[in-house]
Amino acid sequence: MVEPAEKRVWHPGLTWPWLNQRQSQSAPWAICAILVGLSASLFLLSSRYGIGVRPDTFRYMGLGWKPDDAPVYGWLLRGIAETGLNIWGGAKLLGLVLSCLNPILIWVTLMRATRSNVHAAGGTILILLSPSFSRLSALALSEALFITCIFTSVLLFVAYLKDMNWRRLAACGAMIAVTTLVRFPGMVLGFAIAATLLLMRQLPLRQRVRSVVMLGSVGGGITLLWAIVSKIVADHAVGRDFAFYGNADVERWKQGFKSLTALLAPMEVPLLARAALLLAVLGAVAWIWFHYCRFVLRKADANMGEAERAPERTIAPVFGFFALFYAAFMVLAVHLEANLPLNGRYALPLYVTLVTAATIVVSDRKNMSRGDRALASLLVAISIGILASHTVRTASRTEAAYEQGLDFASRAWASSPTIHAVRRLPRGAMIFSNGPEAIIYAAKRPATIVPMKMDSRTGLDRPHNPYPRQLEATRQRLQGGNAYVVFVDRVDWRFYTATENELRQALGLKLVERLADGRIYNLPPSSPSNNPL
Numbered sequence: 324m325v326e327p328a329e330k331r332v333w334h335p336g337l338t339w340p341w342l343n344q345r346q347s348q349s350a351p352w353a354i355c356a357i358l359v360g361l362s363a364s365l366f367l368l369s370s371r372y373g374i375g376v377r378p379d380t381f382r383y384m385g386l387g388w389k390p391d392d393a394p395v396y397g398w399l400l401r402g403i404a405e406t407g408l409n410i411w412g413g414a415k416l417l418g419l420v421l422s423c424l425n426p427i428l429i430w431v432t433l434m435r436a437t438r439s440n441v442h443a444a445g446g447t448i449l450i451l452l453s454p455s456f457s458r459l460s461a462l463a464l465s466e467a468l469f470i471t472c473i474f475t476s477v478l479l480f481v482a483y484l485k486d487m488n489w490r491r492l493a494a495c496g497a498m499i500a501v502t503t504l505v506r507f508p509g510m511v512l513g514f515a516i517a518a519t520l521l522l523m524r525q526l527p528l529r530q531r532v533r534s535v536v537m538l539g540s541v542g543g544g545i546t547l548l549w550a551i552v553s554k555i556v557a558d559h560a561v562g563r564d565f566a567f568y569g570n571a572d573v574e575r576w577k578q579g580f581k582s583l584t585a586l587l588a589p590m591e592v593p594l595l596a597r598a599a600l601l602l603a604v605l606g607a608v609a610w611i612w613f614h615y616c617r618f619v620l621r622k623a624d625a626n627m628g629e630a631e632r633a634p635e636r637t638i639a640p641v642f643g644f645f646a647l648f649y650a651a652f653m654v655l656a657v658h659l660e661a662n663l664p665l666n667g668r669y670a671l672p673l674y675v676t677l678v679t680a681a682t683i684v685v686s687d688r689k690n691m692s693r694g695d696r697a698l699a700s701l702l703v704a705i706s707i708g709i710l711a712s713h714t715v716r717t718a719s720r721t722e723a724a725y726e727q728g729l730d731f732a733s734r735a736w737a738s739s740p741t742i743h744a745v746r747r748l749p750r751g752a753m754i755f756s757n758g759p760e761a762i763i764y765a766a767k768r769p770a771t772i773v774p775m776k777m778d779s780r781t782g783l784d785r786p787h788n789p790y791p792r793q794l795e796a797t798r799q800r801l802q803g804g805n806a807y808v809v810f811v812d813r814v815d816w817r818f819y820t821a822t823e824n825e826l827r828q829a830l831g832l833k834l835v836e837r838l839a840d841g842r843i844y845n846l847p848p849s850s851p852s853n854n855p856l
Contacts, residue, residue, distance in 0.1 A: 351434055354444050358426040362451050362460070365717070366422035368725045369461035372737075374415040375729030378760045380463040384410065386763070394553075395504045396465040411764075414463040421467040422460050426451055428474035432679065435481070436638040437686040446682030449706060450675055452713040454720055455586060455667045461729060465505050466671055472502035473512060473672070477641055480516050483534075484634030492534060496541030503546050508652050508672070513542050515644035519637050522620045568781040569658035571665075579657075579665025586667070586674045587709050589716055604705060607698050608681045612643045614695060615684040639683035642676040649673055661782035662819075731764045741811050741841030742766045748843075753806040755797060757823075758814035773797070773808065773826060779819045794821075798830050801846040808832055808844040 369375070385397035403413035429450055433443035450456055459466040476498040483491035495516070502509030517535045520526075526534075581590075584597035587604065619636040649672055657663050685699045728734050736742060745754065745766040756762050759770035774793035778785045800806050808830075810823045823842070826832060832844035 351430075351440055351443075354440055355427060355430045358430055358444070358447050358451060359423050361448075362422045362426045363419065365451070365457045365721055366419055366461050368721050369457070369729060370415055370418065370732075371725050372728035372734060373411060373732035374418050375458075375462035375724075376411070376414075376731040376760070376764050377462060377464065380414075381760050381763070383465050384414075384463070386410075393465065393504050393506050393509075394549075395501060396468055399468070411463070418461065418463070418467065421471055425460070425467060425470055425474070428471060428478070429675075429679070432474055432478060432638060433682055435478075435635045436683040439686055442682055442686040445706065445710075446678055449678050449682075449710055449713070452710065452717050453586065453671075453674060454713060454716045455671050455674065457717045458720060458724075458729075459668060459671055461724065464668070466668065469502065469506045469509065469672065470675055472498060472505050472509065473645070473676070476502055476512055476516070477638060480641065481634045481638060484637060487530075489537065492537055493541050496538045497545060499538070499542040500545035500549075503542070504549060508649055508656075510542075510546070511648035511652050512645055513538060514648050515641050518644045518648075519620070519640045522616070522640070523637065524621055566781075567658050568661040568783070569663070570661045570782055571657045571663070575657075575665060579670075582665055582667050582670050583673075586670055588712060600705075604702065605677075607702050608677060608684070611684045611691070611695055611698060611702075612639065612680055614691070615687060616640045616643065618690055639680045642680040642683075646673055646676045646680065649676070660780050662779050731761050736761055736765045736813075739765065739811075739813075739840055740838040741809065741843070744836055744838055744841075744843060745809055748807060749805055751805060753800055754809055755800075755807070756809040756811065757817050757820055758809075758811040761811060761814065762809065770809070772820060774821045775819055776821060777819045790821075794829055797826075798846075801830065801832075806845065807835065809841060810844075811841040813840060 382392065383396045384400055385394065399417060400410050400413050403417065404410050408416065426447060429447045430443055433446045437443055476495055479491060479495035479498055483495055499509065499513045499516070502512055517538060520531050520534050520538070523531060580598070581594065584594065584601045587600055588597045616639070620640060653665070653669055657665065681702065685702055688696055688699060691699060742761065742765045745762055745768055748754065748768070754762060754768060754770040755773045756770050757773055759772050762768050762770040774790060774797055775785065776790050777783055784790055801808070808826060821829070827844070831846065833847045835843040835845055
């Protein structure tokens with residue numbers, strides 16, 4: 324006689340049900356550990372010569388002549404520096420921690436929403452292997468921390484819905500405030516959660532409104548308090564005027580659209596094909612997401628099962644609303660701020676949240692119509708192709724970063740003749756440059772920006788420190804001795820500063836040394852030359 328399946332013994336003392344239970348409990352964390360290892364490996368390989376440092380790094384760290392706007396990233400680094408670790412080492416340590424934490428948060432979020440190892444792994448790896456995600460995670464910028472805060476806020480919101488404990492909602496509101504102070508677009512996460520709450524017809528209207536009011540009071544109150552204190556103490560706050568300075572033309576919008584298409588396919592693919600792919604994917608995701616939201620946010624009825632009432636069902640609506648509001652926020656930002664570059668850095672949160680929402684809604688096949696199932700299957704097939712492209716591109720970029728380094732932490736900057744010449748300048752020298760960040764990081768010398776003809780965010784002269792006043796202050800400092808002007812050829816993006824020829828004519832600069840990739844000037848001294856080179 325054949326024994327029932329549940330009695331068959333695979334190993335002495337172990338029955339099939341016990342083994343399956345053990346596998347189901349350990350498999351998710353084993354997969355998560357693999358994903359964490361992948362993310363950490365990509366970070367460590369890319370940051371072989373140090374975490375990537377870009378001009379914006381200095382603003383977010385609160386270094387240089389520009390104060391930090393959203394301050395949390397800088398606060399964290401300065402807190403790490405208090406332990407005795409230098410700020411660049413601290414940035415790499417924080418980057419490594421975030422490269423381990425983000426895959427865990429993404430994995431946990433997708434597992435709770437889909438309850439499927441396959442879907443959770445697929446969505447997580449689509450994010451981790453994205454060329455934009457892997458590169459930005461290896462830079463000393465706030466993007467990785469921003470993603471951490473978004474997922475943490477959403478998980479706190481789900482925790483609140485489980486037991487309706489107001490303390491959890493207050494914690495969610497506080498986390499949204501932290502997200503906003505990491506990057507100001509984080510405020511739209513509060514709107515996304517509020518929209519989801521208001522549309523949850525399973526809850527009484529009064530409770531929904533009270534929840535939204537409390538969420539906004541905590542999150543908005545903390546953010547407003549910071550803005551007031553920052554304005555009083557540093558006269559800074561958000562660092563922007565609420566005025567329409569935007570000057571984006573057709574070409575800039577086109578570049579922004581190209582950046583979006585590059586999230587799914589490499590630039591080598593013709594723009595028309597990339598645009599068709601992007602629009603098709605967005606349309607399909609929006610269609611299925613809309614039907615998903617109608618189903619999970621509907622009014623409770625007797626036919627609604629326990630799984631359909633699960634708080635995790637609200638995760639996809641929140642991420643979908645975030646993507647919508649974030650896109651609207653960026654359109655508004657382009658009209659408020661002059662010369663805002665619409666590059667992959669600003670597109671990354673949109674990609675991450677859309678992939679998260681899409682993964683969840685595609686996994687819910689049992690509640691789909693036949694047409695939606697076919698559309699979901701098509702999206703899965705497309706995502707496999709996108710993942711293959713991501714893998715090739717990320718591998719190539721990681722190899723290049725491993726061999727050459729990233730941005731100011733690259734071997735090219737370390738071996739720059741101009742950087743080597745700057746290191747030999749006299750101790751205590753004042754250095755003006757079109758690339759002060761490169762000098763601060765690569766040459767380990769203090770430096771400041773050359774006079775600026777306009778504020779890059781407004782396109783206008785700076786009223787509190789106009790260009791003529793900057794020129795005169797620079798002239799006086801150069802005449803005081805032991806001061807130099809350094810122009811670096813590789814820095815070619817600063818359209819808002821005085822050019823080399825303009826400064827030479829306005830200040831009467833004298834060439835000290837000509838290098839292969841730059842030049843060093845000072846003002847002729849009245850005494851014999853003190854040229855140290």
